Amino acid sequence: MPRSLIVQKFGGSSVANPERIKRVAQRVVDTKRQGHEVVVVVSALGDTTDELLALAEQISQNPPERELDMLMATGEQVSVALLAMAIEELGERAISFTGAQVGILTDGTHTKAKLIDIRAARIREELGKGRVVIVAGFQGITMNHEITTLGRGGSDLTAVALAKALQAKVCEIFTDVEGVFTADPRIVPTARKLDTISFDEMLEMASLGAQVMQARSIFVAKRFNVDIHVRSSFTSREGTMITQAVKSMEETVVSGVTLQKDEAKVTIRDVPDKPGMAAQIFRELAQKDVNVDMIIQNVSREGATDVSFTVVKSDLPATLRVARSAAQRIGAGEVTTDEGVAKVSVVGIGMRSHSGVAAKMFETMARERINIEMISTSEIKVSCIVRKAHAERAVRTIHQAFGLHKKK
């Protein structure tokens, strides 16, 4: 297997128009001419996906998901053909493929199919002929030749899975940011780009609101140990390497601070203080695919407690339906919501060996007089729910307190 194979993935904004497609082509050609074999994964051009969805909506409010996939898959097919043309125009040989053509095999769950296997023989054959191979991201095919799409973050997943199948040296994810930062630079001006981050930290960061990559692709990369290089489409600077092992012996304790503003807090008042009452509510929410994040119970008066939990705002309508009917059934009180909250988290693999991270975070907020309403922790993260109005200040202060602005 060649060791110099690189998979490069370009998102929709990187190929939004012919000029940008040409720039991507140049970047691919440069990589090829440095002596690498290159497999490129592309998303649909700019807003294509939204435009296709808008067309479908004009025809049906509830279109069959199989037909949605048939429709959406055309977006990436356009991109790969245009990119192949642009690369050929620069004098390198290129060939484009749909997911179906290179055997990206999925299950039949339309609009959010799961990858089963990649049969990369055709890709290897074309690489062997000295061609750049361009693969439509986000799409696959079932055993029964049905066209499927992989859902959100699908193109990243295609790239990571191809990198695994082809034993690529690295999977480069090109995006409109320069890499993974210690915090959102729009909130924390002193935020620094990380040179490396572990899969575990990146998984936490992704699920805590860092929008660089979806957790799903990172999970696959971790599982198959595929190094991911997240970097900018607009500069040639190195980005952030997401990898199994962190190089430095002296591990950084905390890698980043994240902020999530799309959470809402739901409170069910006066839940009878009997065993199984809360469990019943959360079981029903789970059945409706509502992902409950943090939970606290406060004893409010004798024989009853208030139960609060957070969910993402988009799940709020479903959550309220379930919570209100459950509350009535178990004899609880009213159900209230609070959208004025936000979640601030610190993430760091170093927490495993260094204690005191949570304490330092709480102290920092106390000093700033920011009240912590809820807390949750994992092995490598601490999250606090605070008032949304104070959230950005909390992120800046914590970033400073952990010395994240200083070059390690």
Next chain:
Amino acid sequence: MPRSLIVQKFGGSSVANPERIKRVAQRVVDTKRQGHEVVVVVSALGDTTDELLALAEQISQNPPERELDMLMATGEQVSVALLAMAIEELGERAISFTGAQVGILTDGTHTKAKLIDIRAARIREELGKGRVVIVAGFQGITMNHEITTLGRGGSDLTAVALAKALQAKVCEIFTDVEGVFTADPRIVPTARKLDTISFDEMLEMASLGAQVMQARSIFVAKRFNVDIHVRSSFTSREGTMITQAVKSMEETVVSGVTLQKDEAKVTIRDVPDKPGMAAQIFRELAQKDVNVDMIIQNVSREGATDVSFTVVKSDLPATLRVARSAAQRIGAGEVTTDEGVAKVSVVGIGMRSHSGVAAKMFETMARERINIEMISTSEIKVSCIVRKAHAERAVRTIHQAFGLHKKK
């Protein structure tokens, strides 16, 4: 094999926007509810094909044809998915397919592939489940899984070939005209829609400028005896049936008058009057794929002749290159072009048994003082080259002279 299977083909203007797609869906559903099995072939939405080509042109002036096919094939894939959604919205079950998915097998001549075979098993299976089957027109797949397109008139060809493969009762071609007319109604206000026309006549009409259908699809329909019903997408009136046998015992002598304005006349002066001189010129033109239509030789002076011939205007640059180099080599004189000509033709299967059609046509033009510059005939047509300025008047007069305005 079910005898009530109908193939319906809708062109790009019939599915140009969501409203029109819904109208097409209603039409398909009506046909289904009349008890037919329905297979629908659709072209790309409105101007999609041109828009995709414009994108490609911004990237490359000479894109690889394989990649052009990859790009263009997305147009029809969008159409079939949207039409399936629209039909499901009306309460009938529908399923869309790409050319690849239903095994429309072609050779590997990208952008103008030739149909090899249709493996219709999947279509039959879905029809058996009571579904309307929607197939992307214009596209196919090679044995090596390469996506191909069939070139101009490709969607009609898909429809006719599917009708043959599925032994359909009829292949309905929906278009923006009401059927095949005795002449272009924009030129001849008294032109009548024909109820039936034979394959042979339609073949002549198509190659003589009637733009209802490409000769290629009619040729396949004739070969496999597939009845074609050309009708309007905008009304429910019957259109024109193109079929093997013409019903009436008393055959119509002439079925239509056509006009072609895209011809140019090329004259090579003073060609040495030796055997093989003209042949050499036409052989070279044939090698360059230039289709020469009519040819006349006029003896201009002793030992030399003027050779004139017509070609379609788009072939003029290539024609002039060949003609000028050949003229020089054989010692002929200058090569001149004349774009002020047009071709007026009468077509009718009845000419086979009725003499005097050509004579009547010539007399009519003589009476109108329209000079005939060149003449060509086949078993079922007579064509004359006249000055373009007089061509429409010629068509009207001939239409009248053969009584085509009168209902038979």
